[in-house]
Amino acid sequence: MKTIFHNKRISGLLSVVPQNVVKFEDEVNNYTFPPKQTLRLQKVMGFKQHRIVKESTATSDLCIAGLQYILDNNWLKKEEIGGIVVACTYSDHFIPPVSSIVHGHFCLDEDVFCVDMSQGCVGFLMALNEGFMLLDHITDKKVIVFAADVLSKLVSKKDRNSYPLIGDAAGIAVLETCETENDIYSIVYNNGMMRNALKVPAGGSRLAPSRETAELKDFENDGNLRSLNNLTMQGADVFTFVQTKVPPMIEEILNYAQIDKSEIEKFLFHQPNQFMLRKLAEKIGIPYEKVPMNIVEEFGNSSGACIPVCAAYNVADLLKGKNKKYCLSAFGSGLTWAAMVLDMGGLDFCEMLISDC
Amino acid sequence: MNILVGIRPESDFKNSQDFISDGLLDSFDLVALVSELESTYGILIDALDILPENFCNAEAIAKVVVKNGGNIE
Numbered sequence: 001m002k003t004i005f006h007n008k009r010i011s012g013l014l015s016v017v018p019q020n021v022v023k024f025e026d027e028v029n030n031y032t033f034p035p036k037q038t039l040r041l042q043k044v045m046g047f048k049q050h051r052i053v054k055e056s057t058a059t060s061d062l063c064i065a066g067l068q069y070i071l072d073n074n075w076l077k078k079e080e081i082g083g084i085v086v087a088c089t090y091s092d093h094f095i096p097p098v099s100s101i102v103h104g105h106f107c108l109d110e111d112v113f114c115v116d117m118s119q120g121c122v123g124f125l126m127a128l129n130e131g132f133m134l135l136d137h138i139t140d141k142k143v144i145v146f147a148a149d150v151l152s153k154l155v156s157k158k159d160r161n162s163y164p165l166i167g168d169a170a171g172i173a174v175l176e177t178c179e180t181e182n183d184i185y186s187i188v189y190n191n192g193m194m195r196n197a198l199k200v201p202a203g204g205s206r207l208a209p210s211r212e213t214a215e216l217k218d219f220e221n222d223g224n225l226r227s228l229n230n231l232t233m234q235g236a237d238v239f240t241f242v243q244t245k246v247p248p249m250i251e252e253i254l255n256y257a258q259i260d261k262s263e264i265e266k267f268l269f270h271q272p273n274q275f276m277l278r279k280l281a282e283k284i285g286i287p288y289e290k291v292p293m294n295i296v297e298e299f300g301n302s303s304g305a306c307i308p309v310c311a312a313y314n315v316a317d318l319l320k321g322k323n324k325k326y327c328l329s330a331f332g333s334g335l336t337w338a339a340m341v342l343d344m345g346g347l348d349f350c351e352m353l354i355s356d357c
Numbered sequence: 358m359n360i361l362v363g364i365r366p367e368s369d370f371k372n373s374q375d376f377i378s379d380g381l382l383d384s385f386d387l388v389a390l391v392s393e394l395e396s397t398y399g400i401l402i403d404a405l406d407i408l409p410e411n412f413c414n415a416e417a418i419a420k421v422v423v424k425n426g427g428n429i430e
Contacts, residue, residue, distance in 0.1 A: 040364075040385075040389070041385055043389075044385055044388050044389040044392065045385060045388065161384070161385075222383065235384050236384060236408075236409065239404075239407065240405070240407075240408070243404035243405055243407075244405065275388050275391075275392075279404035279407070280404070282401055282403075282404065283403075283404050283405075
């Protein structure tokens, strides 16, 4: 899909991260590899620390903590909410949806439109697309977009390829219609033929969770222990997919928006790991300093929440200042890859909440 | 070969025809190897050249370095 949204804007951004910081060196003994070999990854991959929720925390808790903070600061009134869009991989339950849990927690009006999307790393951009479309029908109210996940509960703690990279977080954006002309360019692509490259094999209707699916095994003979209930990733395939598909999409969206890459203030990308982002910047032909790539080492890859976390951590002051052009892009399960070029500035708020979730 | 030994001192690269299938290098080692080759030869290796088959033996590695502008003389 390739489209333009007219007269809409993001008016506020909040990221919510748990206060619990876990250091990489404290986890090296969780893996089957010799600790010395694992510690080498600190330098190679930039592994440093990640933020992990409490055992009792679910995805909606991060969303609720964030929305409560927004309401407490009077950046938004409950009556202004016309829609809630939640993108996540690991919801609290199959039913009710996270959006209904948030709706119920805040006792919102019955005419508030609530919808969940099962999305991974592209969750924030997919939810933005959904939210902007929704605004065409809820012109007098605001749409609240959530991209949240607790991947620490989905990835095996004995999977050295994935666990050190992941983190838990939520990103929240307030969307509204605006009087001033503000075109938002959006592209979303999918290739379902590569759907198995990122997968949680069991837990759904295809393969119900059981004692057998919970058993940890070395499926790939690579020393990483996972169960069928855990996330699996064909890393090499995903890397090649990203490097092949994302650069032409960025070129396409810049052409679509009729701007040069030098006019983009920052490229706020999903944060899989620093190496992949560095190679992506080289392939696109943009300087590293235009692509913040420090989220994995400080917070972990929180799937769909990465872009809001990246924005709040790296460019909060810029986003509260003068309007500038930004390019957002994400890529992940589906496989799906998406980009958006938009003006952002003068946000009512752009902050990071450290939560006790 | 020194770069490889620096990354995986415990691996016997001299007696392997395929570093990947013999389990001497994993995906993280490839990342380390690419970074080391880039700084040693002052090059940037194209992302689409970062495939296991381009790093499976010394000859393949030399080829990918040369392809990306490195001088291995």
